[in-house]
Amino acid sequence: MNSITVRSCFAALIALALSAAPAAALEQNCRFIQAKPGREACYKRQEEELAVKRKPAPATDESKALETLRQLRQDDDAVYRSINNICRGC
Known part of the structure; x- marks a missing residue:
């Protein structure tokens, strides 16, 4: 890396650290x-x-929430099916 890139990365890191001051410091x-x-x-x-x-x-829109819940249940069912296939006879 050349020195200009290192300096710019260091400057960006310092700016990020200063902008992320906790609320306690403000108080x-x-x-x-x-x-x-x-x-x-x-x-x-x-x-x-x-x-x-x-x-x-x-x-959120109720239909969107229901669709998300439906998708989560489908994912859970898929996981449970795969677990049953792995632990057969445990």
Whole structure:
């Protein structure tokens, strides 16, 4: 590998590490804000961000859910049939 590729990979790795900061680190940043209105605004922003992340997934179509369940049952039946063929006489 040439040095430019290594440098770009290293830069990408650093950017990824910085962007994946845990939520706890964000909370600690708010703790160190001295002004009460600023600290409360920081906590409110964090609360809103967490609420957006915790939103439940939209409800799926019932027919799609039934089709998925049907497919899972077919897969289970195939596995059980193959197990019965392997363990015959166990």
